[in-house]
Amino acid sequence: MRDLTRLLKPKSIAVIGGGAWCASIVSAAEQIGFDGVLHPVHPSGKQIAGRKSLPSLEAFPGHIDAAFIGVNRHATLEVVAQLRSLKAGGATCFASGFSEAAAEDSAAQDLQAQLIKAAGDMPILGPNCYGFVNAFDGCAIWPDQHGCRRVDKGVAILTQSSNIAINLTMQNRGLPIGYMLTCGNQAQTSQTDIALQLLDDARVTAIGLHIEGFGNLRGWETLAEKARSKGIALIALKSGVSQQAQAAAVSHTASLTGSDTGADAFLHRLGIRRARSLPVFLEALKLAHQFGHLSSNRIASISCSGGEAALAADTAQGTGLVFPPLNPRQVKDLGAALGPMVALANPLDYHTYIWRNPAAMTQAWAAMADDDIAMTLLISDYPRADLCDASDWECVTQAAIEATRRTGRPYAVVASLAELLPEHIAKTLMDHGVGAIHGLDHGLDALDLLSRPMTPPADPVLLPGSDRDAGLLDEQSAKLALAACGLKIPKSVAVTDRSTAGPAAAEVGFPVALKTLGLAHKTGANGLALGLTTPAEVEAAAQSLADGPLLVERMVAGSLVEVLVGVTRDPAHGFVLTLGAGGTMTEVLRDRASLLIPASRKEVKARLMGLKIAPLLKGFRGKPPVNLDALLDSIDAVQAYVLANAEQVEEVEINPLICTQEAAIAADALIRKAQ
Structure with missing residues (x-):
């Protein structure tokens, strides 16, 4: 696997090309605070984003750690080869029109092969790739705007969609993004290649993966095992469908499994937590950043509204989360904090008796947490700052922080509506060890993902091999083949002369079933007769069934x-x-x-x-x-x-x-x- 260190943590960047995209590269690097060497490269020597461009790569002062190649796909090949000869650390290939254009486009496939050959051992991202933002080290190769800020610790997100990557950088939920990387069509460097190296960065707390297709299954197995060994959560957002071979499928199984079942089974096997939406993806990453894997699926909820308590309980339905009954210690301490007017339960409505009293709120919230609870949720929606007095909710922030400090247990403030937890408050909470969840429904789904037990290592999956033309075995042949591997099958006899069906039935033992061999679905094709108990019944049924050899089979008794x-x-x-x-x-x-x-x-x-x-x-x-x-x-x-x-x-x-x-x-x- 190629070393991506110079490419992802560059001290010098070459921006090759002359369009607006190249100007955006300069702006994005300046925005994130890149303080290394950065030069546009264009044969005209023109100004690009306020910087005079160098006429050639050879004119670049010193070594090139990373390059953005913003020229057409044919010119990209020459530039990649030149960068390799200069011993550059790597490059992002922006141009499209390689293998992602169409699988049957031989010219595009040939260009991709030439690109890989030109790169040799020099790592490249893409092609058809936006590049990356590294908010840890303050560098970016990103031909657009982005919403990343410098962080010391945070998550890495790798996407197979550049536009989704842009959108994710703009989130205002308080999620610290350390790396945002796009993978393009992964001609040479795969999503798993990148993620495997990021797992060695101690600043990375969790990894998010937007996946359109898996590609090398063995690479994903290696990634999952390494993440498991390091205790780093992998959160996936899987889009698209696999090319399930259903065109010629004849079984019920194929109609049941659908196009996405294999992806779901693969992620489950690897222990990669699958989010079903972008908000759940972000909330799961945020919680994983702070808390990692949850210790259990047992949670508690406290709010000053019976409606919110009921909503929490209802929203958790369909997840694996549970609200365990209060134990005697919780009942005692909550009673002391809230008095006799509050009915104690989990989820808990503590009413409004203690509102605006941070000390009393802290006492109640501290009492709700317990060593047996993986996360205590403090449900509170903050008011609109443009129309309301937001200071009236400072008591929530104070009490949440103090309860966390006092108990040492995991807490999260949850806004039932995502937009009612301002980013600056979320950051304040998170800076003090309190989770900040935007949206009760998305938050509970995220907690459900992180509460699932870590999957133990599994044997490598059986690889599917290449496509092949397949034909259908008749039922008797299929059963005999499976029986050779240990499957139990009924006693049966195949007959081509239907006049012998009666004696054959007597031989296998009544009651019997008659089946026309060669039919995939016998019931709808008049290929099945069941429960025949005499030779006469068998002979009559044999004359009425669809044409073809018959299987005379003893029926199984005692079905449960x-x-x-x-x-x-x-x-x-x-x-x-x-x-x-x-x-x-x-x-x-x-x-x-x-x-x-x-x-x-x-x-x-x-x-x-x-x-x-x-x-x-x-x-x-x-x-x-x-x-x-x-x-x-x-x-x-x-x-x-x-x-x-x-x-x-x-x-x-x-x-x-x-x-x-x-x-x-x-x-x-x-x-x-x-x-």
């Missing part, structure tokens, strides 16, 4: 639950294993959980227990539990088949896997693979 076990190859993320309600309930309930292969038995069991059908698996309303070990064995068998056939397989599905008190048996199976 029907489960779906499916796998789809996701070209962007690996092989997605989906577990869910099976049989006729698959599409109705859409009850499923997805993870990536290989998945440990422990993780599979945990995800099964998170399904809506979990009570049925454990035994419900007098019915016995299923044989869970047999169910897990079946899932292990499916994984074993995929691991052994990764270069050919596209889809595998068992639906239903019939779970009984004694066994788990595949009543139907589908495999789509390259032949």
Whole structure:
């Protein structure tokens, strides 16, 4: 991996080109306080942003640590090669029209290959890249305005969108941004390459990642492991969809998983916390900056309004956060602070009896915190300073700071409306160790992310390999292939002469099912007859089913639950294993959980227990539990088949896997693979 130190912490910058973008580079560097050597470079020697440009790179005094290349894509190649020959520390390639233009554009792909060759061992960002702002060291290569200020400690944010990066720098929530970096199309230097190096900067407290696509999965696994070892939270905002191979998909699994399931499973596996919106992304980063990972999901809330207390409780629904009942110590201390008129609970409405009394407010807020509480929320919206007397809320700030100092426990002031926590107050709170949350809903979602247990290291995901043309195995062939890996299947006989179906049924044992082989979805294609109990019934049904060979199969008795076990190859993320309600309930309930292969038995069991059908698996309303070990064995068998056939397989599905008190048996199976 190339060393990015000179590029990201330059003492000398060359700005190559003559347009307005290059003038903006000079302005952005001045804005952040860059005090090193900075020279525009243009053959005309013209003035750029008040600075006379040098006629060539050779005229640059001393070494070049970092360069901004603001010329067209063809000229960029020559400039990169020249910078490399001068032993520059690195460059940001601004021009577009490389591989990001279109995957099928061979000319653009060729230009990208030439760019990588020209750069050699010199690191480059982009192309199609805005560059970065380093607010720690006061340097920027940024062809636009930005909202960053100098900071001593803070978060790093890496985006795959330059415009989103601009917007994030303009946040006024008090989040200290140490690095804002854009990655462009990552021709040479990937998002994970950059993040891995930033983890070695002791000033970085958390890393935010706006991700459009993952690329090298192994790089992400390395990043996640390093962040885990350092205790640094990774917060992701994943946009876009993977190119899930669904055009030829025939299974229920493919329709259930959707285009984003693989990305979600990959982030979950890595322990990267996924925010679903920009505000949650920012609030999670801000909380991670101050508090890191929360010790638990147990929180407390205190406000001077019953409406706010109820809103806090309601907003937490659907998250993993809990408001535990007050313990005896809290009840005693809160009673002493608030008197007999306040009904004590968590969330707590402390009424307005102690408002404007910082000492009494501190006493109550200190009493609410506890060693068993990961975060105590102080809900308070500050007034509009242009119309109201903001000093009336100074008591909130004072009491929050003093309660934090007195107890040493984590607190956060929460504005239910994001705009009602002014930035200067947020900074004051944060400077004194108090969290500042903009928006109750976004804040609780952020706390939920940070309260989730750290994911233990997992085996590397099974890589998806290259695209392949795949065909469908008939049900009998699919079952036999899976049975060779340990899956239990019913006794069956395949017949091509339908007149022999009756004797075949007697051989396998009644009741039987008749199935036309070669049909992916038999019910809608007249390819299935169930519950046949005599040779006569079998012979009659055989004459009415759709054309093709027949599978005569003994039906599974004693069904307690029907489960779906499916796998789809996701070209962007690996092989997605989906577990869910099976049989006729698959599409109705859409009850499923997805993870990536290989998945440990422990993780599979945990995800099964998170399904809506979990009570049925454990035994419900007098019915016995299923044989869970047999169910897990079946899932292990499916994984074993995929691991052994990764270069050919596209889809595998068992639906239903019939779970009984004694066994788990595949009543139907589908495999789509390259032949």
